[in-house]
Structure formats: C-alpha cells, structure tokens
Amino acid sequence: METASGAADEKHPSLWLDSSARYGLVSRFLHWSIAYLLIWQMVTLLGWRLIGDGPFMRSVSELGPYHGTVGVLVLSLGVARLVWAIANRHRRPPYDRTVSGLIARLAHELFYALMIAIPAIALLRAYGKGRGYEQWGLQLVPKTDTEIAWMMAPADALHGLLAWTFGALIAGHVGMAFWHRIVRRDGVLRRMAGTLKPA
Template sequence: MSSSRWSDSPVRYGLVTRLLHWGMAALFAFQFTGMGLKLALGRHPVSGFFVGLHKPIGTLLMLLILLRGAWGLSQWRRRPPHPRTLIGRAALAGHALLYALMFYVPAVALLRELGSGRGFAPWGIPLFPATGDKLDWLMAPANLSHGVIAWTLLAVIAGHVAMVALHHVFWRDTTLARMAGKL
C-alpha cells in the first residue's frame, strides 16, 4: 500500500484518519450502548459487562482523541477543505464541538479517578497510585458533568450522522465517500 493511502488528501481522508474515525465510532457506540443498557436494565449481567469495561474503554478513547487530534493537525493542510460558505463554517464549528466534547468527557472522568484516591489501572496499566486521599474538588467536575456532557456528545454525534445522511441522500455529494469510500 502506498504511503499516499495512509495520509489525507484534498479529495479523501487517508487510512490513518479513517481507522481512527471508525474505531472511535465503534468504541463510542459500545460506551453509549452500555450506559443505555444500565439505564434500561439496572444491575444486570448484560449491563454489568458493558459497565465493567466503561472506564478502560473511556481511557482508550482519551488516548485515541489525543492521537486523532495530533494526526489531524499534522494533516490539516492536506485534508478535504470545508467550503467557505455558511454551511462550511457550520460544519467546521460542529467538528470543533465534537472534538471538544470527545476530549472533555474522558478528561473529567480521569480527574475523578485521580481524585478518588483509589488508584486507577485500566487494562492493568497503573495510571494513578492508590493514595487513600479523596480530593472532592478534583472529583466535582466529573460528578457534575460527565454524564450530562456525554449524552450531549451523543446528541451531537446524532446530528453529525444526520448531516452526513443529508449530504449523501439529498445533496448527493462526496462527503460520505471521503470517509467511507474507496481509498
């Protein structure tokens, strides 16, 4: 596979961008499915499976959003441009909101883990040692906003998907093909 397939171009996103996009989409779907099942079923073996993986997958998503942000910045000049119209500016703002929310949700959750004093070792990798010292001020942002902002993120994702459908079905342009079409 040529190196040009890995990088973005003005007409399509490259393999790295696509893997990050669709991989993160699958992980977010897992996270939201789990929390939806928890709300619907309460304490149940099925919801317990998803909830048991929520923190490690959230940590993985945090790493991926950082990687995706760095990769996106490295590809900024190569990427398919947003049109210089009101719709193009709205798309740029919508993507910025998506990135901000994707960063915020796991970031405050990690702060909560740090402030809990219990230690945190997702996938067996110690990130924070157990100190036994609970820091309420560090936990407060996540306690107040993690869930609400996460569901807001889901609503913004639904809007993102709806706009892709609008582009594909009504405007019949290449927006979907740039991220899902042939390389």
C-alpha cells in the same frame, strides 16, 4: 508556488495521508475506531438506563469493552487523532465556505474537545477520590487514599451532562452524513468511507 513534489503528491497522494479529496488510512482508522467505541458506550449506557441491572445487560456488557476501558481508549485515540489532524491540516478536504460549512467545522472541533475532556475529567476524579485507576495491569492514575474535592468537582458536575451532549452530537453527525449521502448526494460521506484511489 507549488513545488514539483507537491504537485506529484496531489496527483498520487499517499493512502496513509489525507488529501483534498478524501481522508487517508490513518484518519479512517482513528475515526472508525472511535466511532465504534462511542456508539458501544452509548448503547450500553442506554441499555443500563432503560433496562436496568440484570442478567441481560450483564451479558451484553461482556460483548465489548467496559465503560472505563472505552474512556481510556477514546482519550488515547482522541489525542492521536487531534495530533494527526493538526499534522494533516493543509492536506484535508476543505470545509464549504457557507454557514453549514462553519457549523460542520465547529461540530468537529467540539468532537475533539469532548473526546478528550470527558475521559480526562473522569481520570481526574479517580485521582481526586484517592482510589486511582488501573487499566491492563498498568496504574494509570496513582492511588493516594486521600480525597481532593476540587479534582472531583468537574466530573461530578459535568461528566454525565457532557456525555449525553456528546451522544446528541454523534446522532446529529450520523444524521448529517446520511443527509449528505441521500439528499445532497455530494460525495461528502465518500471522503471517510469511499475509495482511497485518487479521483
């Protein structure tokens, strides 16, 4: 049975919290911050791969955060986003009870897993190599000067593969967002990009 306060919350949802009709300010901030970081990461990686080392790519790289910085930020924001998603799990827009809804749910769960796993295994490798990792003047991973093979193995084997898989998933996610907007015109994109006012 729904309480009076619960009914009021549904009629006048907080702009910060998610609701059944749209995502709130916190979810949107986390979503678009991570989206920027991941797209920047993929663009610069593709640039280095296609153009190679040189003055142009070095200049471009100066325009945004470096590879390791992006990883730390995505890991931090990814964990925050996962915690926030769990806290808002009963408020969020529901998935369609169709095959496409199931695929969307699995894709989002894979997003969370990759956001955390890819940078986490890179930090594990930094520890395993003994070199540690420092960011913003903080020693996030201690330097030991001792190599530990099993700590390096996951990132050596999977970091690049998972990153390109993530890139393909991002491209598919963007494509589906436009498909919902242009072909289906069902308002799915407005949940994360539209008005925050109650419908």
